[in-house]
Structures are given as C-alpha cells and as structure tokens.
Amino acid sequence: MSLRNVKRLRKTTVYIALSAIISSPAFATVKSDFSDKKLRHLLKYHQVKPVDAPAPRDPALVELGRNLFFEKEVAGRRNISCATCHNPLLGSADSQSQSRGQGAIGLGPHRRGDGDEFFQFLPRNTLSLWNRGVEEWDTMFWDGRLGGTTETGFFSPADPFTPQNFSNALSAFSIIPLTPDEEMRGFPGQLDVFGQPNEMSELTNADFPLIWPLVTARVTNEEGYDELLADAFPGLEESELDISHISEAIGAFMEEAFTALNSPFDRYLAGDNSALSKSQKRGALLFYGRANCASCHAGGLQTDLDFHNIAAPQVGTGRGDAAPLDLGRGAITGNKEDDFKFRTPSLRNIELESPYFHNGAYAKLEDAIRHHLNPKDALDNYDANQIEPELAGLFQNDKVTINRLLSTVDPALYIRGKPLNDSDVQDLMDFMHALTDPASLNMLDIVPDKLPSGLPLAD
Missing domain, CATH: 1.10.760.10 (Cytochrome c-like domain)
Known part of the structure; x- marks a missing residue:
C-alpha cells in the first residue's frame, strides 16, 4: 500500500471514529450539558429565578369575584363585563388591535360596532392578566397610571379618592375601567339593555366618588348576590360594602384564575x-x-x-x-x-x-x-x-x-x-x-353557567 493510501486510510479511520463519538448519546449529553451550563450562567447573571405564586385566596371571595368578572350588571348599560375585554378563552385579552367599547356587540375578534351612534374604539390594546397577582407586580395599564402596594399605598387617576384597602395593584385595577363613558359606564342619553335610563350616564369620567357607589349598589341590590356577598365578607352589612370590596373580589378571582407558572421555562428554572x-x-x-x-x-x-x-x-x-x-x-x-x-x-x-x-x-x-x-x-x-x-x-x-x-x-x-x-x-x-x-390553553371551566343577575354571558 502506498504512503498516500496509508494516510488516506488513517484520515478515514479517524473521521469514522470522530463521527461515531459525535453521534453517540454520550457526546450529545456533553453538548447538552455545555448548553445548559452556559444558559444557567446567563440566568444567574440576569438574576432570573423561579417566580413565587401568590398565596391562595379565600375561596368565597374568589367565587364572588368569578361572578362579578363575567357580570354585566356592573356596567352602566348592563352590556359589558370585565370578560368582554379580558376573555379567558382569548389569552385573557380580546384578540383586537384596539378594543371596541360602548356601541359594539359580540366578543373577541368578532366584536363589531352595531350602528350605534355612540360606538367607540378604546384607545389601546387590551393587556393580558397573566400573573398580575405576583408580589412584584405593582403597576397596571400600559402607561402605569394605577399601582402601588399595601406598604406604599395605592395611586390611580382617581387621586385623592383612590381607596387604599386593597391587597395588591391587581385588586385595585377594576375600579378604573368601570368609570369611562366609552368603556363600561356609557354615554349621556344611552339607555340600558332593557330600555331603562342609565343612572351613571350623566356623570363625567372624573366623577369617581359618584360612580363607584352606583356600581356597588347594582351588586348589593341584586338578590342573586346576597349569599355570595355574605360568604365573601362575613360580619359586614351590605350597607358597609363599597367599590373596594367589589374590586378586591374581582382581583382575587383574577389572581387565582390567571396565575400561570407551570410553563416549560418554569420547569427549567x-x-x-x-x-x-x-x-x-x-x-x-x-x-x-x-x-x-x-x-x-x-x-x-x-x-x-x-x-x-x-x-x-x-x-x-x-x-x-x-x-x-x-x-x-x-x-x-x-x-x-x-x-x-x-x-x-x-x-x-x-x-x-x-x-x-x-x-x-x-x-x-x-x-x-x-x-x-x-x-x-x-x-x-x-x-x-x-x-x-x-x-x-x-x-x-x-x-x-x-x-x-x-x-x-x-x-x-x-x-x-x-x-x-x-x-x-x-x-x-x-x-x-x-x-x-x-x-392556560383551555380555561372554559372558569366560565359560570349563568350569572346571579340573570343577564346573558355573551351578547
């Protein structure tokens, strides 16, 4: 055999040996270990740690909040609920570039203006609700106009009237979408879905202390909520309840329903x-x-x-x-x-x-x-x-x-x-x-079969 052929044979032998090593499970494990070592180094450098889930909330408070989250009785015209924009079947948002508020009907991407002269696009995309109840989450909305903690106090566009007895920023969140005319309250002259006057419609968006008692009364005056309220707030008379209790209940439900901390990345962490x-x-x-x-x-x-x-x-x-x-x-x-x-x-x-x-x-x-x-x-x-x-x-x-x-x-x-x-x-x-x-892929189980007010879940 010539020297050239000997060298060629040696190269071929080495190549086959290296190929066998590279393709072996052991080498794959080494490559994987190297990748994981590098990634875990980066995660440590960026201080990325497992996220602590919020402590479980009172089941009675969560159940009240679940009903209120889907309840249209809290809207001025009785035509919109929290779930209209934060649909659990649409990633806790609504699949629209900008949400359609008053004057629209339907849910999600099928929601459209129905010819109502008061139809309004809301100015921003609906943010999701995932993990908003974790401890470090202290601001809400795209522009951060509401937030705070129990230690620092809470702020909102309603200052100085912002209630302070909330558990976290998520529990305070619901007090704001209730008030704008284009969102949940309704415009002057608009009747509710029963053709009756809307007692909130003649107020302005800044009339927070006047709007909130009317929303609270909508809930406390509805017999279907009597037992739910009593279970969630034992020892409190209905006359003692205010918007902070309503919002706290909705927040407790959102915290329980939309905490999502079991992704593949969580398991890796x-x-x-x-x-x-x-x-x-x-x-x-x-x-x-x-x-x-x-x-x-x-x-x-x-x-x-x-x-x-x-x-x-x-x-x-x-x-x-x-x-x-x-x-x-x-x-x-x-x-x-x-x-x-x-x-x-x-x-x-x-x-x-x-x-x-x-x-x-x-x-x-x-x-x-x-x-x-x-x-x-x-x-x-x-x-x-x-x-x-x-x-x-x-x-x-x-x-x-x-x-x-x-x-x-x-x-x-x-x-x-x-x-x-x-x-x-x-x-x-x-x-x-x-x-x-x-x-989070299928959350149909959190949707109530019916609402205490008797209003429909969907339009």
Whole structure:
C-alpha cells in the first residue's frame, strides 16, 4: 500500500471514529450539558429565578369575584363585563388591535360596532392578566397610571379618592375601567339593555366618588348576590360594602384564575434540563445574550415593569389630547422624555394574546420580535393592513412623527454582535413557546353557567 493510501486510510479511520463519538448519546449529553451550563450562567447573571405564586385566596371571595368578572350588571348599560375585554378563552385579552367599547356587540375578534351612534374604539390594546397577582407586580395599564402596594399605598387617576384597602395593584385595577363613558359606564342619553335610563350616564369620567357607589349598589341590590356577598365578607352589612370590596373580589378571582407558572421555562428554572428543547435553549441563549432582550424583559416574568420607547408604529386612534398619537407614559408624567414610552409587557403566555404592542400594531408575534431588532427598518416597512380595517388608515407615518419616535428610541434596543438571522429569530420564537403554561390553553371551566343577575354571558 502506498504512503498516500496509508494516510488516506488513517484520515478515514479517524473521521469514522470522530463521527461515531459525535453521534453517540454520550457526546450529545456533553453538548447538552455545555448548553445548559452556559444558559444557567446567563440566568444567574440576569438574576432570573423561579417566580413565587401568590398565596391562595379565600375561596368565597374568589367565587364572588368569578361572578362579578363575567357580570354585566356592573356596567352602566348592563352590556359589558370585565370578560368582554379580558376573555379567558382569548389569552385573557380580546384578540383586537384596539378594543371596541360602548356601541359594539359580540366578543373577541368578532366584536363589531352595531350602528350605534355612540360606538367607540378604546384607545389601546387590551393587556393580558397573566400573573398580575405576583408580589412584584405593582403597576397596571400600559402607561402605569394605577399601582402601588399595601406598604406604599395605592395611586390611580382617581387621586385623592383612590381607596387604599386593597391587597395588591391587581385588586385595585377594576375600579378604573368601570368609570369611562366609552368603556363600561356609557354615554349621556344611552339607555340600558332593557330600555331603562342609565343612572351613571350623566356623570363625567372624573366623577369617581359618584360612580363607584352606583356600581356597588347594582351588586348589593341584586338578590342573586346576597349569599355570595355574605360568604365573601362575613360580619359586614351590605350597607358597609363599597367599590373596594367589589374590586378586591374581582382581583382575587383574577389572581387565582390567571396565575400561570407551570410553563416549560418554569420547569427549567426549577432544575429540569429536559424541559426545554434544543431550539428553545438556543433561543434562550439569544434572549439572555446576543439579542439583549433581557435588558427590558427582565426577571422570571420577563418584564422590568418599567417604561420604554421601542418606536412602536403610531397606528390607530391615539389617546387623549395628543390623538392621533399616543404619548404613553409621557401623558401621565408630563415629561417629554417619557413620550412614547409604554410599560414592558410580560412575555408569559405571550403567544396566546395577539395582536401585539400598546395599539395592537402587529398581528404576528414574529413581526413584533423583528421590530425590536430594527425599529427603523420596521417603521419604514410597516403594513397597516394587518390591523382592523377601520383603524388601518390611521397610521401616522409622516417624517416628523417617525423622526420623533426614533430620536428617543430606547438605547436598550441593540444587538450584541452580528445581526440575528432567520434561524436565530425562529429560535427566539421557539423560546417564546416555552413560556406558555399548558393549563392556560383551555380555561372554559372558569366560565359560570349563568350569572346571579340573570343577564346573558355573551351578547
């Protein structure tokens, strides 16, 4: 045998041996161990720990809250409930870019204006309710206009009338959606579903101390709630109940129903290396590494509960005096540096709650992810046809607005190293799937068969 053939045989033998080693289960375990070691190092660096679930709430309080959550009696026209926008079968949101309030009928993506002259789009996308009852969650709404803790006290647009006897920010949350005319209260001149006057309609959105007793009376005057109220608040006369008790009950139900902490990622955080697939681990390595997602989507819930300008497309109705723009946090603080900032959403169950961003600008999660990677390019190529037809024409894509958005875009939006390719984005998508708690996929069991008021669950 020639020397050349001997060398060739040696190379072939070495190649076969290496191939056998690489393809062996033992080598796969070594690769997996290396990947897990690196990922766990990143998780420790970013202080990502298992999330503690809230303590169980009083079952009687939860049951009262469950009925109130689906109850239309609390709305001025008796036509909208909390579940209208926070549907448990739609990821605790409503699958609309911007929710349709008064003057609309139906649920979820099928909800439409019914020709009512008072029809209104609500100015923002409905936020989900997942894990809002965990201890660290102390702000609510896209702009953080309500929040607080039992130690610091609670604040809201109703200050100085904000009640203080809540367990957490989630329990305080329900006092606000009840009051706006375009949301749950109804407009002047509108009758309720029975053709009767709405005693709340002639008030203004700022009349919190006058609206709340009327909502409370709707519940306490309904015989179907007598036993539920007595069980939830033993020792209290109905005359002693106020809006804080109503909201506390709804909050207790939301806490019990929408705590979702058994995703594959939760199991991985608890120490199970097999809980994530290879692509999900690659996505996690990108998320906590080169893609820099964790700079805002921090901690176990993937949110820093802070506010950032990610140059979201200014599409839809806008909000307040700035409409058709939405200044977000800037409208609350009055500080121009806060313009276009919105609270970082948690990514738990994120695949269940499309569309995305404060105005539902993106129908698909992948497109929302790609926006973060290059906001300028995303704005230049944004297709407004992916949102509701009535809103698609309300896209502020003039140069002044675009430049204003990009001039204050958050510096946290940058990639460490080379840009992400399509394969990287797919790995990130796979990691997003690992944040879904399987128990959240079917929540039909929490929907009551009927309501104490006798009003229908659906329109």
